Amino acid sequence: MASSPTHFLNTKAAPAIPPHNVLPFQRPAAGTGDTPRIHLSPPQLAGGEMEAVAETLRSGWLAPAGPVLRTFEAAFAEVSGFPHVLATASGTAALHLGYRVLGLTPGDEIWAPTLTFVATVAPAAQMGAKVTFLDVSAESWTLDPDLLRDQLALAAREGRLPRIVVPVDIYGQCADLDAIVSVCDRWGVPVLCDSAESLGGTARGRSAGQGARLACFSFNGNKIITAGGGGALVSDDPGLIAAARHLGMQAKESSPHYQHETTGYSYGFSSVLAAVGLVQLRALEARVTARHAVFARYAAGLADLPGVSFMPEPAWGRSSRWLSVALFDPARFGVDREVVRRALDAAGIESRPVWKPLHLQPAFRGSRSIGSGVAAGLFERGLCLPSGAMGPGEQARVIEVIRRLACA
Numbered sequence: 001m002a003s004s005p006t007h008f009l010n011t012k013a014a015p016a017i018p019p020h021n022v023l024p025f026q027r028p029a030a031g032t033g034d035t036p037r038i039h040l041s042p043p044q045l046a047g048g049e050m051e052a053v054a055e056t057l058r059s060g061w062l063a064p065a066g067p068v069l070r071t072f073e074a075a076f077a078e079v080s081g082f083p084h085v086l087a088t089a090s091g092t093a094a095l096h097l098g099y100r101v102l103g104l105t106p107g108d109e110i111w112a113p114t115l116t117f118v119a120t121v122a123p124a125a126q127m128g129a130k131v132t133f134l135d136v137s138a139e140s141w142t143l144d145p146d147l148l149r150d151q152l153a154l155a156a157r158e159g160r161l162p163r164i165v166v167p168v169d170i171y172g173q174c175a176d177l178d179a180i181v182s183v184c185d186r187w188g189v190p191v192l193c194d195s196a197e198s199l200g201g202t203a204r205g206r207s208a209g210q211g212a213r214l215a216c217f218s219f220n221g222n223k224i225i226t227a228g229g230g231g232a233l234v235s236d237d238p239g240l241i242a243a244a245r246h247l248g249m250q251a252k253e254s255s256p257h258y259q260h261e262t263t264g265y266s267y268g269f270s271s272v273l274a275a276v277g278l279v280q281l282r283a284l285e286a287r288v289t290a291r292h293a294v295f296a297r298y299a300a301g302l303a304d305l306p307g308v309s310f311m312p313e314p315a316w317g318r319s320s321r322w323l324s325v326a327l328f329d330p331a332r333f334g335v336d337r338e339v340v341r342r343a344l345d346a347a348g349i350e351s352r353p354v355w356k357p358l359h360l361q362p363a364f365r366g367s368r369s370i371g372s373g374v375a376a377g378l379f380e381r382g383l384c385l386p387s388g389a390m391g392p393g394e395q396a397r398v399i400e401v402i403r404r405l406a407c408a
C-alpha cells in the first residue's frame with residue numbers, strides 16, 4: 001500500500017475521472033480505439049482560459065474578492081441586463097440567498113413549476129418552506145401564467161397567498177415573465193426567476209429573468225457557459241443584492257473584530273473561476289448559435305419520423321436551445337423514450353429523460369400539486385439529446401440510431 005501512487009487508500013483502485021471532466025484536448029483521438037462517447041452537454045473551453053487563470057494567479061487575488069471578480073460581475077451585468085450582480089459559489093447558493101433576502105421563513109409557502117431540477121426549490125424546502133407545484137403550459141414547458149392567475153386569485157380569497165413565486169426558464173426557453181410578473185404584482189407576491197438553464201434565451205425580446213425581482217444563473221459544468229462551477233444572483237434592486245452579498249460572506253458586520261447580527265453563508269465565488277467565467281461569457285453568443293445549429297440538424301434529421309416532435313418555441317420566445325429535447329409518442333413511433341435512451345446508450349451516446357416532475361419525487365411526497373399533467377406527460381415522452389459541441393458526423397450517429405429504431 002505504501003507504494004500506492006494515489007492517496008485513495010480505502011479503495012482497490014483510484015476512481016476513474018469521469019469523461020465529462022476530461023478537457024477536449026485530452027480526449028482519446030478518434031481512430032485510436034473505441035469511438036469516443038458523446039455526452040449530453042460537456043463543458044467546452046472558449047480559448048484563453050489558461051492565460052486568464054495564470055494571470056489571476058500571478059496577480060495574487062485568489063480570494064473571493066478583488067478586481068477580477070468585480071470585472072466578472074460587471075461583465076455579467078452587461079450580458080444579463082441586470083445592473084446589480086452578485087457572483088456566487090453555485091446557482092443553488094444564489095437561489096438560497098434569493099430566498100433569504102426575500103424574507104422566506106419556516107412555514108411560508110412558495111410556488112414553483114413542477115417541471116424543473118430539484119435545486120430550484122431545495123433551499124426553500126431546507127429553510128422550512130412548503131412547496132406547491134404548478135403545472136407548465138404545453139406551448140413553452142414553463143410555468144403556466146393562466147393557471148397561476150386563477151390559483152393566485154383563489155389563494156387570495158382563502159387568505160393563503162404564497163410568499164414567493166419561482167418561475168423557471170427551462171432547457172433554454174424563458175418563461176413568460178411579463179404575464180407571470182403582472183399577475184403576481186396584482187397580489188404583491190415577489191418573483192424569483194430560476195434562469196440557471198437559460199442564459200442567452202429571451203422572452204418578448206427581453207433576456208432571461210428580466211422583470212423578476214431577483215433572478216439566478218448557474219455556471220455549472222453542463223450549462224451553456226461554465227466557470228467550472230459558480231452562479232449569480234441578479235436584480236434591479238441594489239438593496240437586495242447588497243443584502244445577499246452580506247449574507248453570502250458570513251454576515252460580517254463592519255467592525256475590527258468579527259461581529260454578527262445574524263448568520264450567513266460562505267457562498268463567495270473564487271477569483272480564479274471568475275477569470276474562467278469572463279472568457280466564457282465572451283463566447284455566449286457563439287454558443288447560442290452553435291446550439292441552434294445542433295437543434296436544426298436534429299429537426300432536419302428526425303422531423304419526418306412518425307411520432308417524433310420537439311420542444312416547442314412559443315411565438316413570444318427565443319430559446320437558447322441549451323438542450324435539444326425530442327418527444328417520442330410510442331403509439332406512433334413504435335417504441336417509448338426509454339427504449340430510445342437505452343439504444344443511444346448502447347451506441348455510446350448519452351441522453352436523459354426530461355426532468356421528472358418534482359411533485360412525483362419521493363422527496364416532496366405530500367406536497368400540493370396543481371395542474372392537468374402536462375409536465376408528467378413530458379417526462380413520459382421527452383428525451384434530452386446531446387446538445388454540446390459536436391461535429392455533424394457525431395450528430396449523424398445520434399440521428400442514425402434513432403432513425404433505425406423508427407424503421408424497426
Ligand SMILES: *Cc1c(COP(=O)(O)O)cnc(C)c1O
Nearest residue numbers: 090091092117119120196218220
Ligand atoms: C443547474 C441548475 C441549477 C443549479 O445550479 P448549480 O450551479 O448547479 O447549483 C438550478 N436550477 C436549475 C433549473 C438548473 O438547471
